[in-house]
Structure formats: C-alpha cells, structure tokens
Amino acid sequence: MNIVEWFNKAFGVKKRKGNELNTNCPKCGHKDFHFNHKSRVGFCHRAGCHWSPSFEELCDIAGYTPDEVSFMPDAPQEEIKEVTVNLPGERLCFYSLDQLMTQSQEALDYLLKRGLTVDDIIRWKITWDGVRVYVPVVKEGQLYNYVGRDLTGTEILKYKYCTGVKTSHWMFGWDECKEWDHITLVENTFNSIAYRNQINCTTNFGSYLSDVQLNLIKKSKIKTVLILWDEGTHNTAEKTVKRLRYSGIHAAYCWMKGQPDDWPKSEIINIACVLKELAEQNKTEYDPFNIKKEKLNG
Numbered sequence: 001m002n003i004v005e006w007f008n009k010a011f012g013v014k015k016r017k018g019n020e021l022n023t024n025c026p027k028c029g030h031k032d033f034h035f036n037h038k039s040r041v042g043f044c045h046r047a048g049c050h051w052s053p054s055f056e057e058l059c060d061i062a063g064y065t066p067d068e069v070s071f072m073p074d075a076p077q078e079e080i081k082e083v084t085v086n087l088p089g090e091r092l093c094f095y096s097l098d099q100l101m102t103q104s105q106e107a108l109d110y111l112l113k114r115g116l117t118v119d120d121i122i123r124w125k126i127t128w129d130g131v132r133v134y135v136p137v138v139k140e141g142q143l144y145n146y147v148g149r150d151l152t153g154t155e156i157l158k159y160k161y162c163t164g165v166k167t168s169h170w171m172f173g174w175d176e177c178k179e180w181d182h183i184t185l186v187e188n189t190f191n192s193i194a195y196r197n198q199i200n201c202t203t204n205f206g207s208y209l210s211d212v213q214l215n216l217i218k219k220s221k222i223k224t225v226l227i228l229w230d231e232g233t234h235n236t237a238e239k240t241v242k243r244l245r246y247s248g249i250h251a252a253y254c255w256m257k258g259q260p261d262d263w264p265k266s267e268i269i270n271i272a273c274v275l276k277e278l279a280e281q282n283k284t285e286y287d288p289f290n291i292k293k294e295k296l297n298g
C-alpha cells in the first residue's frame with residue numbers, strides 16, 4: 001500500500017491538492033490539517049494548535065505503517081485453505097542398535113559439508129528421497145512445510161517447497177525461536193541449522209521478510225534481529241532493519257560477501273557478535289568485508 005492509500009485508510013482524505021492531503025487534525029479535530037505525502041510532514045493550520053507531526057508520529061497514531069496495513073483489525077481476512085503436507089522420502093540418518101545408518105552417503109556428505117552435524121540431521125528429521133534432501137518445517141508441533149534441495153543437478157528447481165503452503169508465513173524452528181531474546185536471519189535453511197546453536201540462527205526462507213514474518217517477531221520475546229542475508233541484499237536488508245526498528249525491535253544487517261557458509265564458522269560468529277552490539281546501539285549496518293567501502297571508492 002502506498003503512502004496516500006495508507007493516509008486515507010488511517011485518517012480519511014477530505015481533499016487532495018498536489019502533494020497535500022487534507023483531513024481533520026488528528027490532535028485537535030480542526031478541519032485544516034494537511035499532510036504532505038512527499039515530505040511526509042503534517043501541519044495543523046489552527047492557530048492554537050499548529051501541530052506538526054512527523055511521519056513516524058502519524059504511524060504511531062494510526063497504529064500501523066503503510067507496510068503493515070494488512071494487519072489492520074478490519075482488513076479482510078485471508079481465506080485459509082487446509083493443505084495436507086506429506087514429507088517426501090525417508091529419514092536420511094538414524095541409529096539402529098547404536099549404529100549410525102544412512103540412506104545415502106552422498107546426501108550425508110553434502111549436509112556435513114554445509115556445516116550440519118549428524119545430530120542436526122537427526123534432530124531436524126531430515127529425509128532423503130533419492131533426489132532431494134528435505135528439511136521439515138514445523139509449526140506449532142505440526143508439519144507445516146518442507147524445504148527440498150536437489151542433489152542430482154537434474155531438477156529445474158534447486159529448492160522446492162510444499163505446494164499450496166505460504167512459505168513466507170512462517171520461519172524455521174519458530175516454535176523455539178519465538179522464546180529467544182535475539183535471532184539471526186539467514187536466507188538458507190542449511191545455513192540456519194549450521195549456525196543455529198551458536199548465533200540463534202533461523203531463516204525466513206529468502207531475502208525478504210514478509211509482513212506476516214515481521215508480525216511473528218513482534219509477537220515474540222525477541223528484542224534484537226541480526227540480518228545475515230547473502231551478498232547483494234543490502235537494499236532490502238536496510239529497509240527491513242527500518243521496518244523492524246519501527247516496530248520497536250533492535251536490528252542491524254551485515255554487508256555479506258557470498259553466503260555465510262563461505263566463511264569459517266568462527267568468523268560468522270564474530271560478525272554476529274559485533275552486529276548485535278551495533279543493533280543495540282541503533283546502528284544499522286556492519287561492513288566486515290569492506291564491500292561498501294570498495295563500492296564508494298570504485
């Protein structure tokens with residue numbers, strides 16, 4: 001929703017002239033309150049008021065930002081279709097008489113290479129169907145979705161999710177994450193498992209935090225969000241930090257080079273550590289690989 005639609009929904013536009021939207025003053029009720037949607041500043045023309053709220057103040061009064069407008073209590077409810085999710089494949093690893101068994105040494109080696117441990121594979125109930133390894137995504141104790149990664153190189157989609165499920169409406173391992181005081185977001189599910197224990201890692205399944213996911217964070221105990229999305233996502237990451245901060249959550253992002261698992265674990269843990277401090281000081285970004293600096297110089 002754009003800012004004009006947002007303003008109209010929140011305050012009602014009586015007249016519109018150029019960039020000026022006229023409504024009754026949200027503070028004193030006078031008829032001559034104007035909001036300039038380009039400069040994003042409001043002004044009440046009543047001499048005794050002259051209230052001049054910033055965009056942020058108006059968002060506070062409205063109770064939602066243009067991005068969050070779908071969370072208005074009176075917004076039409078989305079139709080919820082029940083989808084039965086069946087996890088493909090069989091458990092990749094399991095113990096039989098204390099002996100570790102695997103369905104596929106190749107799949108196991110792939111996951112170990114991505115930084116997962118055998119314990120991770122067992123804990124997260126990862127399966128294998130001869131083509132893909134599948135990570136089940138559980139919501140409130142029930143199977144909600146899965147992420148299937150092709151290991152044969154023959155599938156059109158490298159990553160596959162369950163059809164008919166809104167992947168962007170949940171985050172990985174969220175039943176547990178929502179109790180934490182901070183989280184680190186990465187794009188990739190395997191990365192999120194590999195770093196989960198060290199830096200409270202989860203994934204939003206890509207480099208876009210949906211409004212539904214933002215709302216999950218708002219409703220959780222999380223106070224700080226660190227963004228470690230892959231290289232080239234700094235614009236989206238910066239916007240996401242602002243959306244989180246506006247929701248009262250500390251946030252900062254890293255200018256990543258490649259993906260988190262291109263680097264030694266210790267380096268990523270250090271980055272997350274610094275990022276958390278920066279986020280708590282309301283700093284927006286961290287550039288440990290000097291990407292931004294190189295961009296500015298080159």
Ligand SMILES: [Zn+2]
Pocket residue numbers: 025026027028029030033044045046049050051
């Ligand atoms: Zn006024």
